[in-house]
Amino acid sequence: MPKPEVVPGRQRQESVPHCPKRRFSQTASPPWDPGPSPPMSPKRPRTTTYTPESPTDSIQGEQSMSSQGGPVPPDPARQPTKQGKFHTDIYLMIVDQVIESGKQRDGSQSEWKETLMSLACTSRLLQGIAEDHIYRHPSFRQWNPTMFGNNLDHVVNRFLFALWARPSRRVSVRNLELAYFATCSNIEQLIDTVQVCPNLSHLTLEWAPRTLPTSLDEQARGVARLLNSCSKKVHHFTFVKYDDERPGQVNEVSGGCSEFYERLTSFMAAAPVSDLMATLLNHRLPDLKYFRWEPPLDRQLYRLINGKLLPEASKTCPALRTLDWGIRLLNLPSLLKACEVWGPTLRSLRVHINDPIPNPISQILPLLPRLEELSVRTLHRITQSDIQAIVHYARSTPLHLQNISLTSQTDPMRPPTLPRIDDDLANLIDAVHPTLVSLHLEYDRPVKAKFIKHLVKAKRLHHFYVEIEGRPKDRHLQLVSRECPRLKGIYFPSLSSARSFVPATLY
Incomplete structure (x- = not known):
């Protein structure tokens, strides 16, 4: 009997799997190392010689293999327009969905990166898109x-x-x-x-x-x-260092890195004070816009040079726009001296002020005419004079303030002698409402519920945290919801904890 005809290349083509059989270990390897070798897309049979020139050609070429085993170029007349862009968008949506769902579950990267590695082995288009996120x-x-x-x-x-x-x-x-x-x-x-x-x-x-x-x-x-x-x-460098055994050792690092530091626009340090001081003394950071320093481990050494750090930083970083000073032992005179230099450029100031000097905010604000964000934390109580200082500043300088945050860590027992700030807070809203986006005020006496109606002036308001006494009238809440469409919530301690933040849509 004659043997059945065998089309060359078909047997080999049928044996090629559509996706890798190998399964990735969930516990033994990091996301970028699925096995003993890097992930690769499945190879085509030797008889396939068509090399796609674009992601669209890759998809169409796989779909247009003839039954004889040879490549058949796609027919332009039969192809819809912009098909490649459509397919790429679909794949991007798949990858984005994997990432978003992974972040919503636990916030870690390990799980969704493992899933992306599996997706990367299903097609060449997905491989490129997924690997861009993985790496x-x-x-x-x-x-x-x-x-x-x-x-x-x-x-x-x-x-x-x-x-x-x-x-x-x-x-x-x-x-x-x-x-x-x-x-x-x-x-x-x-x-x-x-x-x-x-x-x-x-x-x-x-x-x-x-x-x-x-x-x-x-x-x-x-x-x-x-x-x-x-x-x-x-241009962005975060430096974390432990164990300040010998303060001078950082000079070995700083000595030959001037070019690296001069390029920085963002510098965050969680390091001993000696390391930070050596960096400021050995380098100039002319383009630095964001500077954050976490509290040091050796507070005794910090106390010795507390008054020198911020003035030195103002010389090293003359164009600074954001200062985020995490240390609680802030020296107020040194901050005032630095603000004199940063006045034309500084937009955001985030500091801890625990200095016993009265009315520190009234001394800082006049030095910063272009300030957009003021965030002050203190171990003392927020006072009425602090709010009045912001009102005076907003009325006497060109208006730029968008975010205001005054928080305190005080005894929850409220002294009965604290003055009411309803009128002062209303004056604050009147002064900054054209630019106000966020207001967070922890004052140890709540304002009356009728204050809510003052918020309708702040059309851009997104966040409002001021303790309200009692329950506002529904018509006032509806008015605020209509006039402040960006507002996400209002704090009402008198309501249940589940509804302490009433959403802007209200009910």
Whole structure:
């Protein structure tokens, strides 16, 4: 009997799986390392030689394979217009949905990145879109040892291998968080990682000197080489450092990194005061717009140079727009001296003021004529004079204030002698209502419910937190809801906790 005819290439083509059979481990590997080799799309049969020139061609080419095994170019007459754009949009929606649902569940990246890795292996279009999200913000700081083990060096090495295996992944890395301590102690590996990321713009470095076996001087030189190896696109730097064993060691880091610091527009530091002071003394940051400092570990040393930090910062960062000073031991005279320099540029001031000097707000505001955000925290009570100082400032300078926040950490027992601020608060609304977006005031005596009707002037109001006494009339609430469409909630402690914030839609 004659043998049945076998079309060349069909058997091999039928044996090609539509997607990889391999399943990713949920516990043994990070999202960018699904197995012993980097993820790849399934290869076409050897008989297929058609190379798509666009994502659209890739989809159409897979659908137009003839039954004889040979490639058939797509017929333009039979193709709908802009089909490629349509398919790309659909895939983008799929990836965005995976990310959003993952963030809503627990906020972690591990689960939705694993799902994206699975999606990346289903088609070439999804692979490119998904990998752009997977590699955009890798973090090696707060690692889960139960999931990935204690050897973070090994995990970083696998990530570096994935970047080398497919160079297109390197351009996706925008935000990189690195740790330099006992479980990730190979500084050369960290340097290699930043060198292969040409589009890196945000760098976070966490350094714990005491956990490392090398000397402090050697560590400092390694950190300096890492910063100098970064792309020139790095403009945002977060520096976290523990264990201030020897205050002078940071000079080893700061000495040769002037070019790195001069490019920064955002600098956040959670480091000992000696490190911060050395950075301010050794560098000039002419383009820095955002500066945040977390409380140091050594408060005794901070007290010694408390009055020098902010004036030195004003010299180093003359164009600063946002100052976020997290330390509670703020020296008010030094802040006033710095504000004299920052007056023309500073837009946002966030500070803790616990100085016993009376009426500190009335001394700060006149120095900052272009201020848009004022956030003051204090261990003392917010006073009537603080509110009056803001009213006077708003009436005497060109209006820019959008966000006002005065918070206190005081004893919940309210003294009965506190004056009412209903009229002062109404004057504040009258003074700033054209620009007001957010008002958060923790005063230890509530205002009367009828004050609500004053809010209708603030058409841009989004957030309002002032304690209201009693329940406002429904017609006042409806009026506010209609006149302030952006308002999300109003605080009513007299209502149940479930309804302490009544939404802007009200009922």
